[in-house]
Amino acid sequence: MGLHIGIDLGGTNVRVASVLENGEVDEMMQEPTEAEQGPKYTIEKIIRMIESVAGDQSIEGIGIGAPGPLDPHRGVILAPPNLPGWDEVPIVDHLKNHFQTTIKLNNDANAAALAEARFGGGKGYESVFYITVSTGVGGGLVINGRVFNGAQGYAGEIGNMILNPHGYQYSNLNKGALESYSSGTAMAERFSDQFGKYGAAEDVFELVSQGNEKAQRIVDEAIDYLAMGIANITHIINPEVFVIGGGVMNAGELIWVPLRDRLEDYVYPGLVEHIHLEPAALSGEAGVIGAALLTQQ
Amino acid sequence: MGLHIGIDLGGTNVRVASVLENGEVDEMMQEPTEAEQGPKYTIEKIIRMIESVAGDQSIEGIGIGAPGPLDPHRGVILAPPNLPGWDEVPIVDHLKNHFQTTIKLNNDANAAALAEARFGGGKGYESVFYITVSTGVGGGLVINGRVFNGAQGYAGEIGNMILNPHGYQYSNLNKGALESYSSGTAMAERFSDQFGKYGAAEDVFELVSQGNEKAQRIVDEAIDYLAMGIANITHIINPEVFVIGGGVMNAGELIWVPLRDRLEDYVYPGLVEHIHLEPAALSGEAGVIGAALLTQQ
Structure with missing residues (x-):
């Protein structure tokens, strides 16, 4: 069993964590998003963070929660107000160039909803x-x-x-x-x-x-x-x-x-x-x- | 394969039909509901209508669409304004006494939604x-x-x-x-x-x-x-x-x-x-x- 990596991409900070089967965070890193440096800069940062959290363990899946609007089916971030200048960014494809695993994008509220439904108030x-x-x-x-x-x-x-x-x-x-x-x-x-x-x-x-x-x-x-x-x-x-x-x-x-x-x-x-x-x-x-x-x- | 019977129980009329696999109505009967005669009277009428539509064919399932509020899980009609005097009527249990088959109750809008989703505009x-x-x-x-x-x-x-x-x-x-x-x-x-x-x-x-x-x-x-x-x-x-x-x-x-x-x-x-x-x-x-x-x- 490889790692399950979660990415919480916010307007201010980005967090990358490995999450255990029981929903507990195993390891977590946080860095400033610096969205204004453009998507390429931030995505490269995210790739380094994933590599750092994973170490030499294999990765079973990567999920990204990001501000909307976005297209979960195509894995594309569309112009969100909280990530100025990010216009039609195919973040899933970018990460797929580095990680041969399942990668999913959804909006931050849906990601939180899923966590709360499985392990929280729901x-x-x-x-x-x-x-x-x-x-x-x-x-x-x-x-x-x-x-x-x-x-x-x-x-x-x-x-x-x-x-x-x-x-x-x-x-x-x-x-x-x-x-x-x-x-x-x-x-x-x-x-x-x-x-x-x-x-x-x-x-x-x-x-x-x-x-x-x-x-x-x-x-x-x-x-x-x-x-x-x-x-x-x-x-x-x-x-x-x-x-x-x-x-x-x-x-x-x-x-x-x-x-x-x-x-x-x-x-x-x-x-x-x-x-x-x-x-x-x-x-x-x-x-x-x-x-x-x-x-x- | 037995018949699928649909019952549309309205405030004015009740209709009973056998419906084919492709969603077409095969045989249909309609009678006045006469809700004011009380649930027992109308349910007995419905039982006769089902027997008449089915003839000597076996029945695979019976569904009832009725005005809400009702409880689809328990199969009970709760005091709907369109069926005055019908208060906590366990219509599914009543029909089960006569027909040994699967019987389901849902509200009329949900029944129509299901038909439109399968065979209509949806x-x-x-x-x-x-x-x-x-x-x-x-x-x-x-x-x-x-x-x-x-x-x-x-x-x-x-x-x-x-x-x-x-x-x-x-x-x-x-x-x-x-x-x-x-x-x-x-x-x-x-x-x-x-x-x-x-x-x-x-x-x-x-x-x-x-x-x-x-x-x-x-x-x-x-x-x-x-x-x-x-x-x-x-x-x-x-x-x-x-x-x-x-x-x-x-x-x-x-x-x-x-x-x-x-x-x-x-x-x-x-x-x-x-x-x-x-x-x-x-x-x-x-x-x-x-x-x-x-x-x-």
């Missing part, structure tokens, strides 16, 4: 919808231990789900999309509108814990829309469990308690007790673990 | 999302030729998808749900608000074809919300094809042309050309054909 469930609430809002669907990509790889792109046609608009997303309400960026923007200064999602939660009503309204709105998004996913595919992670969810019961509460208003009464919301369990390692699982679906 | 596609726009708005998801029910059977309940938290409210649905905008009932209600008299969806389309602007606005809104619903499903599971049927879709190019047009505004640009919208092809027979397929998934 362990033991047949259909798992993973949601990450962070700078943006993303997601991934795993059915029977496999990522459900959808026909063009857009399954799980829930940040763009329309919830209010008269709502806020954000960059290239739909007007009133989930991400324009519930993401950390959205909360930070509301903060700056309300308080006239810069503040991150954590600052909003800090004020909430001090009883600040304006901050509470920002959080209420973000949670309300997240609950609507979860209700919509339920009425479209009714997954067995939602696993929810990302920095914003670290606010703990300030977000989890009202989230469960709001959700009750938006699903059929008979369904309420059956909806499982679980916190993500693998924290920062979900991406690299899930990437290593991409060749083992 | 034929040849791996993942098919069927949408019916009729009195209500419903749907069903078929992946690799099988109905995806979801954990509690609520997959495809898209009529309850929230699209506008400040929107119209309907019976037991969410405020601003898809059905409160795009269903025939919703259009009829807008008609009565605008014109001060009763009119069905067909009357609205009739006025549109005569150039009436108030009627055009009713249709525009219904189509706009349907397009948003399709976009949301795309950004959640990105099915290979949408198959759209139901009475409202019979308005032809008055609805199909603007629907494709509006959808372009709501999905990522790279995705537009890949979204397939197909009209349902089996019309009134999809329910009974799909029911017969329920035991052949």
